[in-house]
Amino acid sequence: MTAELICVGTELLLGDIVNTNAAYLARECAKLGLSVYHQSVVGDNKRRLSSAIRTARKRSDIVFLCGGLGPTQDDLTKETAAKVLKRELVEDPGTKKHIQKFMEEYLRWHPQEKLTENNWKQAQIPQGALVLENENGTAPGLILEEEGTTLILLPGPPGEMIPLFEKKVAPYLRRKQPEVICSATVKICGMGESQAETKIRDLIEKQTNPTIATYAKTGEVHIRITAKAEKEEEAQRMLQPMIRELEKRFGSWVYAREEQTTLEAAVVELMKERGMTLTTVESCTGGALSARIIDVPGASQVLKQGFITYSNKAKRNLVNVKKSTLKEYGAVSEKCAKEMAKGGCLVTGADAAVSVTGFAGPEGGVEAPVGTVFIGCCLKGRTTVKEYHFAGNRSSVREQAVANALVLLRACLMEM
């Protein structure tokens, strides 16, 4: 089956917001085995929107219409879709009740606002539409089947669209698909994409079902395996030998077997399991490494404190880097990274410390070119330092440094 996405909204046409909904829906369609060949964006304009819907219905089995379901005059996706399909709008009692309940709750917390006539517009649905109740808003999702094509209307705010898709639309589409698609993601870190591909070239070349594909991320490679079968259990079973094969080939490079586990979450989990604590000593990354770790709920068990030692003086005062090291080797040096990591452990009593020092640019690069970064990891008294040369601008160098600091920490923990 083919699917097509039409996102509706003037704010997209003006570039005021980035179309993350399209990326989300495209990814979910791919996971469900739907082929997406077209995405488009149109404004809140009846003529252009109906023309887009007509074109899409001619070439795709499923047409998503995302956005334009709000209560204002501008929102006309539902009205336009109904007109294209020659259906009347009728009041849906269930939706009306939901709006009433939702708005009562909302107004309780926002006493300065009030329910207006507009709100009831959202209870109007095209005759015969399948209504998907929206737990997080007042605009329901709507499914309109007609002459072999299906229109799926979803609200634009991602906080409403995503839960609706997950809970209502995905199960609906799964039932429509003749086959079940299951996928798994094996995530590896510390190895480049081409090196990873070389290790599994034979698997990629002879892939049929399940299929296998690699995706390069900063410091990581994700390998997605997708199996098709008549039943879910069968598809799940087909994934297993490939997952095991990848685990065998990549060994401890594998840090996760689920899509939702991030590298920082895997590292925090590993340290929690071992009952270890961590401190960070950051120069060029300026707190971005700590911020990424603390993004993991429950990270407080592991990371108790961190230091941003941007100046030489801070490196000396806060984590005892030697004056002579800075003078002889400079702040961007293997020796400085080593002393930063060691000092981090010593000063705080943490079991591990990760240090980052480098030239992120655009200026700097005195003793070494911009992009030169040293990352140190002190673990139970033993310190490892690695030198990196990253390409890209200031924020890209810093992003790569943060990712590789997590990779190095994980590698040291695995070796322990």
Next chain:
Amino acid sequence: MTAELICVGTELLLGDIVNTNAAYLARECAKLGLSVYHQSVVGDNKRRLSSAIRTARKRSDIVFLCGGLGPTQDDLTKETAAKVLKRELVEDPGTKKHIQKFMEEYLRWHPQEKLTENNWKQAQIPQGALVLENENGTAPGLILEEEGTTLILLPGPPGEMIPLFEKKVAPYLRRKQPEVICSATVKICGMGESQAETKIRDLIEKQTNPTIATYAKTGEVHIRITAKAEKEEEAQRMLQPMIRELEKRFGSWVYAREEQTTLEAAVVELMKERGMTLTTVESCTGGALSARIIDVPGASQVLKQGFITYSNKAKRNLVNVKKSTLKEYGAVSEKCAKEMAKGGCLVTGADAAVSVTGFAGPEGGVEAPVGTVFIGCCLKGRTTVKEYHFAGNRSSVREQAVANALVLLRACLMEM
């Protein structure tokens, strides 16, 4: 004039990357006064791509084709565009020379790779095309004028596309436009969008030329003023009275008058001017505030060091928060934020310190609900603390806390 965007790439159709190019180009087109009514995405497929180009040429004056200019077999935007316009591909000597030079430089730093036959494919251009040399890559931008419509082909990587657009495409389009469009952005912080709008409702209601529009950002509001005129000087002159009026109404809330100045850059600049240094003491933001400040090139003159005091012990040991404060008031309290900021100044000798402590969720919220954040600012011995209640999930609470810490620091600096 109307413009239309076609982004080309299977990775977009699969949702593996988010289409930030479309948002960028749409925003820039709006600034140039071009009306964008359609955006679309197609894969690397000749038939669908030529159909998309044909449709776009029928309805738009300018058609952007972004992506698919690489050296591999998959990249066929140039070939397809040439075919639609019935033009031959010919070798462009200038581009060939550029590729030679660019690759020599690249291979010097990547000796394990080599120049392949593919690379020369990028020197082939449709006959009569205007070539835009790409400083950051080997695929040139191309402009093809034919029968009143113009195709503009740009490489997909944003690091190549954006500089090409700014330096070559924008001036070209400006010359084509019968009118000149100039815009200015007045950025204010520390005031909500509805409050800001109330202050300028009369200006918004009677807007004609220049036009005026507000955009809500986290902790900030941007007000964009756009003027149309026959000549640039005239348009620029038309902006001035409105800029002055906004400055009069918002006074010290205004932190920038240019699109490219960020809040963190404005704060760093302000501290530089006054020759002041800063330290950060972060709990729930975990380094994200420091990372945002250090993102400003030259921030090292201002921020010498920072502390991530995530645990109570770290708050005590690193910045001397009193044990009794933590016991009696808890870590998420006005008193703790105050001591963190004061301690930051005292321990480091910095002129200013900003502290952040709060419950970002999903757990926590013991003494106060999740989203409660206290931000402290100690400036030359005087400490201000503000209490906030942010809505949203963990990362949204942290993002709002970071933005508001910058806002508070700026407010304290302005009051000084």
